[in-house]
Amino acid sequence: MSDWMKNLPEAAQSYLAGRTLDEVECIIADTPGIARGKAVPATKFARQSSFHLPNSIFFQTLTGGWGEAAGDEGFTEPDMVLKPDMTTATAAPWTADWTLQVIHDAYDRDGAPIPFAPRNVLKRVVAQYRAMGLTPVVAPEMEFFLVARNTDPAKPIEPMMGRSGRPAAARQAYSMSAVDEYGPVIDDIYDFAEAQGFEIDGITQEGGAGQVEINLRHGDPVKLADEVFYFKRLIREAALRHDCFATFMAKPIADEPGSAMHIHHSILDTVSGQNIFTGPQDGETERFYHFIGGLQEHLPSAIAVMAPYVNSYRRYVKDHAAPINLSWARDNRTTGIRVPVSSPQARRVENRLAGMDCNPYLGIAVSLACGLLGLHQKCNAGRAYKGDAYEEETVLPRDLGHALDLFDAAGDLHAILGPDFARVYSIVKRAEYDEFLQVISPWEREHLLLSV
Incomplete structure (x- = not known):
């Protein structure tokens, strides 16, 4: 078992006991509460400390349209830095392979929390x-x-x-x-x-x-x-x-x-x-x-x-x-x-x-x-x-x-x-x-x- 997996929550460890983890879903809640993110092979997740998504996911309407909310810099879709909160690692038991989900927090390139990310709002x-x-x-x-x-x-x-x-x-x-x-x-x-x-x-x-x-x-x-x-x-x-x-x-x-x-x-x-x-x-x-x-x-x-x-x-x-x-x-x-x-x-x-x-x-x-x-x-x-x-x-x-x-x-x-x-x-x-x-x-x- 990889070192990072030894610190998983107990339920996640029990789910994977005797099995090989195939995939990790790196997710974040957008404004409506829909899970956005990326699915990556477990081997890649073990090597990464963060991943990137554009901040425009928080400007998107439920129908796929866009609110003009980018601010003074304009709609340039800069990347956010998404860092995993490993206390949230949990099974995705409906998938065909052995998969974990991990909720991520959103930061800008200077390390400040993205103020309109819903989880950050609640933390505030x-x-x-x-x-x-x-x-x-x-x-x-x-x-x-x-x-x-x-x-x-x-x-x-x-x-x-x-x-x-x-x-x-x-x-x-x-x-x-x-x-x-x-x-x-x-x-x-x-x-x-x-x-x-x-x-x-x-x-x-x-x-x-x-x-x-x-x-x-x-x-x-x-x-x-x-x-x-x-x-x-x-x-x-x-x-x-x-x-x-x-x-x-x-x-x-x-x-x-x-x-x-x-x-x-x-x-x-x-x-x-x-x-x-x-x-x-x-x-x-x-x-x-x-x-x-x-x-x-x-x-x-x-x-x-x-x-x-x-x-x-x-x-x-x-x-x-x-x-x-x-x-x-x-x-x-x-x-x-x-x-x-x-x-x-x-x-x-x-x-x-x-x-x-x-x-x-x-x-x-x-x-x-x-x-x-x-x-x-x-x-x-x-x-x-x-x-x-x-x-x-x-x-x-x-x-x-x-x-x-x-x-x-x-x-x-x-x-x-x-x-x-x-x-x-x-x-x-x-x-x-x-x-x-x-x-x-x-x-x-x-x-x-x-x-x-």
């Missing part, structure tokens, strides 16, 4: 907590749909066929029988996760037809974002093995609930390890309320990052398991900000606004940034909401254009995330929005063609 936010003597802890929940193969974009998405020969049923939240319908896919998800060294905290059936939720154990924000990034890929691969698709669209099927990436936050004092949301007598602290107040104050400006596509806003529908406002409450799933039942030591705040379609690094980063602003500014949370929050008015942006306007005006948020990231993100998302506005939808043809 975490560093600001650590500078205050605080350690943020998160636990993401991942919702997604298993759907029938769809090769025609004009055709509506349909639920996958279960083992009974019937389509996956809706309105079956927490049903074990519903999960059994696509048990072979779930089995492969477990197997892939085990091979990659990921610990799943639970899998449940959600309210949509073929909608599944996977919970991950709490931990370091960068590590958990890495896992979500990896999980999206492994879930898609598991689905393809069984002639179906896994989709992380926020709202893939009309009249069904959307898919969220709920983010649970707690903040520890780095020296003592104590949860700063809990006081000496196990009560809620001022900083607990300030964190919630920061979410309430700044999340509207952050929605463009947590709901990054035109489809994302279809999820925020009254009485469809997604929030429509920024009320907070204890153990109340109708509010945008929820405090789950827990022991005082595990007290946490759940942000229910982020969609599963967001880049996990950016979604977690912007949520933590809003809470950090709350701590800095001592934001007032107000009283906990009582009752059904769907009875209140919608206060969230209703479309991507409005959300981007709020994001562009959020100087305090830009300072936390990085001004250059905020500039590039807005340009790229507006380019995507312009691309969408060039598409004429079936609704427009049906209702406007002969009626207006």
